[in-house]
Amino acid sequence: MEFFLQQTVNGLTLGSVYALLALGYSMVYGILKLLNFAHGEVYMFGAFAGYGVLTVLGGASSPVVPVWLLITLMFAGAIVVSSAIGVALERFAYRPLREAPRIAPLISAIGASFFLQAAALLMFGSRSRSYSTPTLVDFSTSIPFGPIRVWMVRVLVIVTAVVLMVLLTLWVSRTRTGKAVRAVSFDREAAAMMGIDVDKVIVVTFLIGSALAGVAGVMVGLVFGRIFHLMGFFAGLKAFTAAVVGGIGSIPGAMLGGLLIGLAEAYSTGYIGALYQNLIVFGILIVVLLVRPRGLLGRPELVKV
């Protein structure tokens, strides 16, 4: 039981990160029918932004502000940087290609991904950086969860992810802008005819999706420690898988997909072996696509005939 609970905590931590990342993929796909392959790099820049704030404020060994404030500011810094990069991507890499054949923005997204990776390499070098979180928050700062104890940083990650997902759901369903986002994702032309500023809605979507990616980047730095310029590639791949498994374009689907993929990784490592992790995760993707192509919570696409 203890082992199962530990793996569940491990999986929920990882799944929270994937869920936040997958939301960005799903939101952008829902609006533009575009797979934003540069999303993983937005997450990576968020992680480095958090590291930058940590460095400026004294580092893990001697922070000049209380730890809670330090972590809050790290998240804030990541949100600012990642949002700005996301908005810039939309403006310069995708908007000019909105009316082009669908392959064009896809290629642009791939190009943007490599551009950002190369930019990060030049800016930060190729050595990884460490948040040194155990120096900031000792492992003994933990809460009991049945027979095991869970490090407070993992609790923070899971709780923050849940809160953000709830807030996003409320925003999409209850606010005027959220309704506009849903309208644009349903039918862009009709939404424009109804007086919705489509460009603004798309920018807001990128902004929020990228902000969530930035938060995910800081979470990874806090829990796992190591950040580096290529970290966005595999995380982006797994998050994309999560978005597809949950139903690309579906916000609840992205959340569910992220958590499922995280748990699948943890359980497969725990009960089978670490090397089977990717085999099982991508195997799930294939099975879902074969059995339920729209994803677990995706809605079928209506096409007028």
Place this chain on the structure above:
Amino acid sequence: MRKGSIWRIVALLMALTMVAAACGSDSDDTTTTTAAAAATTTTTSGPAATTTTAAASTPCVASIGIMGPFTGDAAFIGQVQLNWAKYAVELFNGDMGSNITLIEFDTMIDPAQGAILAPQAVDDSDIVGVIGPAGSQVVNAVGPIFDPAQMAFISPSSTEVGLAEKYDFLFRNVPLDDVQGPTSAAYMVAQGAQKVFVIDDQTSYSTGLAGTIQSELETAGVTVETDSVVQDATDFSALVSTIPDDTDFVYLPWQIASNGEILGNQLAEQGKDITIFGSDGMDSADFNIAGSVVAAFAPDLAAIPDSADLLAGYLAQYDETNTFGPVAFAATKVLLEAVDRVCQAGGIDSGDATATRALVAAEVALTDQSADETILRAPLSFTSIGELDGGAYFISEIQPDGSYLVVG
């Protein structure tokens, strides 16, 4: 406040944050990297002689290459190797009045990168020998390219058994995994280990060493469990959960030391009081968990009084060193002396690179340095297949202040 002003402030904050991230470094971060990820070559020339002691009768003009991970997560190996090689070239040129140029090839410890760079080294007819590459997997990538070109390549940090049998022109001045494995296993057995968990990172270096360790430990009656990860992984918490609490050692034959740091932290997070034993690839400031144990194929140079001047001269120019550096210095010195002997015999023929390289390789094979002549104060010669004759591994425990204490 107007919208435009807000965006300007946001842009300024972004820029400041990115600058802070770029400049920020852990206490464990070492040198900054400068090369881009793509295959690059840059040229470093030894300075013209300013002092002469035993100047050669004919100044030797030639080039040698150095291959290593100068950027990337294994840069803690490559950067130090490069700096010590530069130092060796500088001293040699100064002492001998020669003008030997060191040309750099950044492999990022990636075999694919090595396979791209090796032909570049071969195509440069001025290059008569190569130091490196680091990493057995990269040796396997460049060996098939260097052998036909008869290019001697002296690797100061690849330890997989059997490579010299595969590649005629490979030389290695480090003891191999068939020494590291038994030495490391013997240490764990001597510490009373009953259960060891071995995790490899799927590179040829790692799986070879893991296999050797497992065999040695099981022969000694120790229970061994194994698993594997990939080098790109950043989360080991699920794997850590599978490690039994009564495990005595977790053995990590890894090349990315920072990954070892993550795993160690996650062991502590889950309340598992298990000692990590890292292979020579973990011998880095990126892995700094007090109480852990690391193997190294060379002693700490600071503990060799007769090499104090060399160390001081090096540190006057470069910020940091580790056990990989002096071994690279030794390898470079071997190659430089071989090149010089060919020079003195009139064997450098810029029109026939292959013939020149063959002569250099033959001279490398004849290397027979006494203990007084080497930086590590141990004799250096090669066996008939190009392996180091003799050699031993050193086991060190990481102290709370980050220093290493030799324990075996």
